[in-house]
Amino acid sequence: MSDITRRAAAAGTAANLLILNSQTAFGSQANSAVSFGIIGTGGRGTLVGTLMAKNPGTRLAAISDLYGDKIDSAKTNIPTADKAKVYRNYKELLADKSIDAVLISTPVYLHPEHFEAAVPSGKHIYCEKPAGADVPGVLRLARAAKGIAADRVVQFGFQQRFAPQYLKAMEALKTGKIGEMKLMISYWVIGGMPPLKAPNVPWTGEEEKIRTWGRWMATSGGPIVEQDCHGIDMLNWYAGEQHPTHAIGTGGLRYPVHYGDWKTDHHNVTYFYPDRLEGWLTSIKYTADFRSVKEQLFGSKGLIEIARTYYKFHAPNANSPLRNADDLEDKTLIEQMESRRDITADAVAHFFQRIVDKKPYNMSQIAIDSTLTALMGRLSIERGGKEVTWAEMQKMG
Secondary structure, three states, X not given: OOHHHHHHHHHHHHHHOOOOOOOOOOOOOXXXXXXXXXXXXXHHHHHHHHHHHHOOOEEEEEEEOOOHHHHHHHHHHOOOHHHOEEEOOXXXXXXXXXXXXXXXXXXXXXXXXXXXXXXXXXXXXXXXXXXXXXXXXXXXXXXXXXXXXXXXXXXXXXXXXXXXXXXXXXXXXXXXXXXXXXXXXXXXXXXXXXXXXXXXXXXXXXXXXXXXXXXXXXXXXXXXXXXXXXXXXXXXXXXXXXOOOEEEEEEEOOOOOOOOOOOOOEEEEXXXXXXXXXXXXXXXXXXXXXXXXXXXXXXXXXXXXXXOOEEEEEOOOOOOOOOOOOOOOOOOEEEEXXXXXXXXXXXXXXXXXXXXXXXXXXXXXHHHHHHHHHHHHHHHHHOOOOOEEHHHHHOOO
């Protein structure tokens, strides 16, 4: 067994400990509600907050946002939010001792600050991904994470790790189903039509920065950090919970930027892991709504492909030989499963089940490594494809 396979086995064993039967979650603790608060009631806060409010055994106790319209929207759109306490200052929510857990769903660049404030509150923390928008911010969060109490549940929004199809892929890797892993590819091909002009933005100053955070490198980290970090996290996970040693990336703009300062709307990054394992990230935005978001794991005996709706295992099929050299029909599909459940609901269920069962879990280092991996790739792109090492990037903090 190779070092990669052994590490995957260890990661897979850990993953198996996370598998929950979502249909029976909280079945025996229906009367023991976990109270939670939401910091940041924008789009993501509303989506995840809704899943949390609907999860059996929870109670939405408080919401916090800087802006009244976001508070009003949350009261309308998140179940039971109209009955929750309202704090305009997030520190007041963290000081509320009646709240057991907190969802941090604020702009990416604020994650380190808000996480740092949440840790000493003693609350269980569910922080949206990524861990920050730049290296100093991520390392700030890393320092704060050292203060997490041993009995806390701390989870980040890398929800693929909790979905059944991704766990099935990890189990297959752990048991050697595809042999030795030789190559990993993550595809993040997703997006609508390119903007033709700048939006009409009524805000200025700090409010503009907060409300339009996704358009700016300093507040979002750019698309590779804010969005593609999901696929990058999968590369690290399937590499045996490792980060790469170095990265080489290229990318650029296919369309003009009318608002914001994104540097790329497409990029390709090769991440180099120990034992000569490579992980490729292929990302394209503005795809006329075409979507191809998936991971492929190439082994010496077979291939696994996973996405948010399915798992597929491919291997040689002696009963379906190719007719000739031009026959490109795929005849290698051996096994597949579909999953239509929202994978964020799986992650939310895991978070609260851990709290109820008093089974500590700390995902901080995973989130830190995955975010830094994304930033390493971005830095190589910005340097015109120059190799960037993990050690070099760490010094930037």
